[in-house]
Amino acid sequence: MIVLAAVLVVTAVGLWIFVPQLERASQLMGIVGGFAGLLALVVELLQLRAESVPVRRGSAVLFDLVDYAVPVDAALDQIRLGVKPAVGSRLGAASALPTYVERDFDGDLRWLIAQGGFVCLHGPAASGKTRSAVEAVRSLRRGHRLFAPDGPAALRTFAEVRPSNAVVWLDDLERFLGPGGLDTPLFQRLCSPSHHDVVVIATIRDAELSRRAEVPRLRDHDAPEAADMGARLLAQIDRRRLIAVSSHLTEAERDRARSVADDAVRDALGGEYGFGESLAAGPALLERWSFGEGALFEVGRAVISAAVDCRRAGWVDPVPSSVLEALHSGYLHQSWRKRGDLPSLDAALEWASRPVMGASSCLLPLVGRTYQASDYLHDRTAVGDGPIGSAQVPDEVWRVLSEVADDDQLVRIGLAADQAQRPDIGERTWRIGADRGHPWAMMKLGMRLASIGRVDEGEQWLRRSVDAGCTPTLGPLGYLLMSRGETGEAELLLRQGAAAGDVGSMTTLALLQRRTGADSEAEHWLRQAANTGYPMAMVRLASLLSERDAVDEAAQWAKRASDAGDPEGLTMLAISQREPDRAEPLLRRAADTGQARASLGLAAIYADRGEFPRAERIARKVADTGDVMGMWMLHRLLLHRGETAEAERWLQRAAQYDPAAMTALGRRFGDQGDFHHAEVWMRRAADAQYGTAMVFLSAILISLGKIEEADQWLRRAESAGIPDATSLFATYRKAVSKPTDRQ
Numbered sequence: 001m002i003v004l005a006a007v008l009v010v011t012a013v014g015l016w017i018f019v020p021q022l023e024r025a026s027q028l029m030g031i032v033g034g035f036a037g038l039l040a041l042v043v044e045l046l047q048l049r050a051e052s053v054p055v056r057r058g059s060a061v062l063f064d065l066v067d068y069a070v071p072v073d074a075a076l077d078q079i080r081l082g083v084k085p086a087v088g089s090r091l092g093a094a095s096a097l098p099t100y101v102e103r104d105f106d107g108d109l110r111w112l113i114a115q116g117g118f119v120c121l122h123g124p125a126a127s128g129k130t131r132s133a134v135e136a137v138r139s140l141r142r143g144h145r146l147f148a149p150d151g152p153a154a155l156r157t158f159a160e161v162r163p164s165n166a167v168v169w170l171d172d173l174e175r176f177l178g179p180g181g182l183d184t185p186l187f188q189r190l191c192s193p194s195h196h197d198v199v200v201i202a203t204i205r206d207a208e209l210s211r212r213a214e215v216p217r218l219r220d221h222d223a224p225e226a227a228d229m230g231a232r233l234l235a236q237i238d239r240r241r242l243i244a245v246s247s248h249l250t251e252a253e254r255d256r257a258r259s260v261a262d263d264a265v266r267d268a269l270g271g272e273y274g275f276g277e278s279l280a281a282g283p284a285l286l287e288r289w290s291f292g293e294g295a296l297f298e299v300g301r302a303v304i305s306a307a308v309d310c311r312r313a314g315w316v317d318p319v320p321s322s323v324l325e326a327l328h329s330g331y332l333h334q335s336w337r338k339r340g341d342l343p344s345l346d347a348a349l350e351w352a353s354r355p356v357m358g359a360s361s362c363l364l365p366l367v368g369r370t371y372q373a374s375d376y377l378h379d380r381t382a383v384g385d386g387p388i389g390s391a392q393v394p395d396e397v398w399r400v401l402s403e404v405a406d407d408d409q410l411v412r413i414g415l416a417a418d419q420a421q422r423p424d425i426g427e428r429t430w431r432i433g434a435d436r437g438h439p440w441a442m443m444k445l446g447m448r449l450a451s452i453g454r455v456d457e458g459e460q461w462l463r464r465s466v467d468a469g470c471t472p473t474l475g476p477l478g479y480l481l482m483s484r485g486e487t488g489e490a491e492l493l494l495r496q497g498a499a500a501g502d503v504g505s506m507t508t509l510a511l512l513q514r515r516t517g518a519d520s521e522a523e524h525w526l527r528q529a530a531n532t533g534y535p536m537a538m539v540r541l542a543s544l545l546s547e548r549d550a551v552d553e554a555a556q557w558a559k560r561a562s563d564a565g566d567p568e569g570l571t572m573l574a575i576s577q578r579e580p581d582r583a584e585p586l587l588r589r590a591a592d593t594g595q596a597r598a599s600l601g602l603a604a605i606y607a608d609r610g611e612f613p614r615a616e617r618i619a620r621k622v623a624d625t626g627d628v629m630g631m632w633m634l635h636r637l638l639l640h641r642g643e644t645a646e647a648e649r650w651l652q653r654a655a656q657y658d659p660a661a662m663t664a665l666g667r668r669f670g671d672q673g674d675f676h677h678a679e680v681w682m683r684r685a686a687d688a689q690y691g692t693a694m695v696f697l698s699a700i701l702i703s704l705g706k707i708e709e710a711d712q713w714l715r716r717a718e719s720a721g722i723p724d725a726t727s728l729f730a731t732y733r734k735a736v737s738k739p740t741d742r743q
Contacts, residue, residue: 098279099262100135103128104250109243110136116196118187118237120173121203123245125375126277126360129203130171132245137201141167144197151317152181152408159189162198170202172375175316177234179408179440184233184501184532205375207382209234211419236503236533239564247274281359282376288356289377290387295341299348301387302331304362307352307373308381309393314416315401315409318370321349326400331388398425405429407438414444423448434461439470447476455480471497475504482512483657485687503529507537515659515689519544530557535566542572551576567595574598580605596627603633612640623650628658635661655681659690667696675704691717 112119113136121129137146148169149155155176158168168190176182190200249257249269257265257275268278277283289304306327310319325345329337336342349371352363364372381389401413410433418426427448433441442465450458459480465473474497481490491512497505506529513522523544529537538561545554555576561569567590574586584605590598599618607615616637622630631654638647651668654661666681678700685693694717701710 097131098264098268099260100131101249101253101257101260101265101275103132103245103253105243105245106132106136109133110140112241112243113137113140113199113201116199117191117241118200119202119241119243120237121201121243121245122206122209124207124247124274124277125205125379126280126282127245127247127274128276129245131276132243133201133203137167137199141165141199149176152176152178155182156180156186159186162189165197166199168198168200170200172316173202173204174208176202179411179438181408182233184236187233205379207379235535235564235566238533247276249275277376279359280376281357282380284356285360285362285374285376286380286386289362295336295339296343296347296351298332298336299328299343299345300351302328303345303348304352304373304377305331305388306397307363307371308377308386309388309397310401311373311378312381312416312420313393313397313401314412314414315405316412317409318364318366318368318372320404321345321369321371323400323404324349324371327397330394330396392422393420395425398422398429402429402432407433407436407441410436411438411440411444414441418448423452434464437468439465439468439473442468443470443473443476446473450476450480455484466493471500471502472504474500474502475508478505479508479511482508483659483688485684485689487512487516487687487689498525498528503532503534503537507534507540510537510540512689514544515691517691530560533564535561535564535569538564539566539568539572542569542576546572546576567593568597571595571598571601574601580608596622596625596630600629600633603637607637612637616641628654628661632658632661632664659685659688659693662688663690663693663696666693666700670696670700675700679704686713686716 109119109121109132119133121133123129144165144167145163146167146169147158148171149158152175155168155170158166170176170182173182187200190198192198253275254269257269260266264279268275274282289301292298292301303324306324307319309327310323328345328348349363349365353361353365353371355361360374360376362374362377364374366372377386380386384390398413398417402410405413410429414426414429414433417423417429427445430441430445430448434445442461446458446461446465448458449455449461459477462473462477462480466477474493478490478494478497481487481493491509494505494509494512498509506525510522510525510529513519513525523541526537526541526544530541538557542554542557542561545551545557555573558569558572558576562573563569570586570590570593574583574590577583577586584602587598587601587605591602599622603615603618603622606612606618616634619630619634619637623634624630631650635647635650635654638644638650648668651661651665655665662681662685666678666685669675669681670678679697682693682697682700686697694713698710698713698717701707701713
């Protein structure tokens with residue numbers, strides 16, 4: 001039986017590399033290789049009472065946590081921190097918040113807050129994230145100051161002063177991520193391991209947390225990702241410091257809620273929705289937005305829709321009323337747009353800002369005539385609910401926002417457009433920021449252009465971004481140069497980034513070192529990046545260790561990456577199982593997250609079982625996304641069933657980006673006696689430091705009479721650590737003959 005071999009040996013920047021074998025195409029692919037505790041210091045848990053007294057300091061609000069004797073405005077203070085008032089409450093009254101119901105995770109949360117450092121609660125909107133954080137802080141941080149910055153600039157100002165005994169309050173963490181926001185150096189200043197007197201408490205909705213995991217690459221999976229520094233930092237956070245908050249209570253939590261003498265709590269228990277969303281009138285908000293009659297409802301609904309779409313378009317700040325005025329008419333039904341008796345914008349904003357059932361409102365009015373759409377409405381829209389749940393963000397929204405956005409906002413809007421499958425808008429938005437000289441916009445634009453084949457223009461923008469001081473751009477630029485064979489300059493740039501602590505540059509430098517056979521140095525950089533908590537480096541380190549048969553340590557790193565939420569870690573963990581039957585369920589789990597390498601791993605298993613149509617369907621689906629390894633696998637599967645012409649087309653597409661595919665294409669030309677094209681493709685792969693190509697290139701050069709150069713390439717292959725380079729050369733040399741012999 002024909003053995004289908006999916007050579008899934010992971011390189012430093014991609015999980016799988018298909019290594020061309022000396023056998024013919026009928027010998028296709030085989031599965032190769034393998035299928036801190038908590039901190040010791042425990043701060044005494046202070047079950048002491050505190051009250052919040054606001055004090056204005058610049059652009060931030062400072063609170064002194066003094067005593068638990070809550071004044072009548074304590075609920076309002078908590079609402080200013082982001083806690084939602086309860087159904088039937090009166091804003092500003094002590095009853096604006098219901099009795100707190102202890103959650104099962106409160107013990108872990110309070111332990112982490114007592115230790116200091118970073119703690120993040122994540123979950124759906126209106127699930128109780130902020131309330132739980134408030135209650136924990138009020139219990140444990142007596143006499144500490146609470147700093148609630150209004151944006152990244154205020155956070156950096158605080159970090160420069162860094163007072164002791166402080167609580168940093170980052171409700172809606174996404175507002176502080178992105179260019180100029182929370183990054184690794186800032187994080188380290190705020191959360192120094194030697195200082196436990198400062199705790200940084202953040203909340204973020206699950207939808208935002210997931211969106212941060214989606215990052216652009218240059219073209220293929222070997223390319224380094226280029227998330228903003230905040231998103232990259234989030235990927236490095238110890239998962240034990242991320243507290244998941246469900247919108248539904250556990251049975252133990254429900255028992256505690258039943259014992260509470262609070263009508264609002266008991267009523268929420270009987271609702272068909274989540275406990276927190278019922279308390280905060282979330283379903284009623286959705287109904288207010290969706291159903292009604294009359295002119296005020298129509299204009300109010302349009303204003304809310306415009307505000308929600310601004311959030312969907314990446315505008316995380318409060319929306320100016322002037323923007324809502326410019327956009328809301330586009331959300332009116334045609335029959336209402338030309339009427340002359342419509343209520344004013346102010347009347348519509350007032351209607352949309354009214355508390356529903358005495359609790360939250362569809363729009364939250366803020367300073368400077370700005371408004372924030374409800375988190376709950378935003379989340380429900382994302383799952384298809386509400387008046388605009390099934391619609392794309394209109395082009396007019398993207399246009400208006402890009403005209404009023406500052407440089408950092410432009411980067412976020414462009415990323416939102418890219419994730420909304422509107423790359424044209426993303427490119428246009430980033431170009432505006434790039435033309436203004438914003439280094440992150442230059443990087444995003446450069447990567448976008450390179451990914452669609454406009455490599456020269458993309459390189460220019462990447463270089464401008466580096467010149468503007470954007471360290472994370474060094475990784476993508478270094479990779480681009482490396483893929484073109486300009487390894488000298490690529491190495492200089494990547495070393496510069498690695499020395500500056502950029503983990504993306506470290507992992508790409510490790511890829512370059514592995515391609516030249518310097519596995520020891522590659523391991524050094526991968527370990528350095530992995531020890532920062534960077535999941536991508538963990539996966540690639542696991543790959544390197546797996547190739548050395550250090551299976552146990554490889555599995556440990558793969559598990560750490562998987563535990564950190566990286567689906568590639570789960571894929572690598574599957575590889576470490578060494579047995580297809582044990583690997584398959586893990587690969588399925590990773591594939592369900594959209595992980596292309598896991599899908600290809602499944603395809604390899606199916607092909608090895610003889611289920612070729614099933615394997616081909618998976619490989620084609622992955623290849624259609626532009627994934628290089630998907631193209632490569634599809635090429636081999638098509639060859640297996642005799643579809644030579646289509647197989648060659650996919651190989652040529654893959655060879656535009658991948659040195660292994662370049663080598664395979666060069667061999668195809670060599671086998672056919674076309675030594676000119678064979679040399680072209682082998683040289684491209686060899687220039688990209690692909691060692692096997694160096695060996696084959698030397699054999700082809702011998703056939704062309706270029707003896708001296710052939711010897712140089714063979715020596716380079718031997719220096720690069722290619723196993724048995726000399727014998728491999730001799731074997732391939734016999735397979736090719738001089739052009740004159742074939743005439």
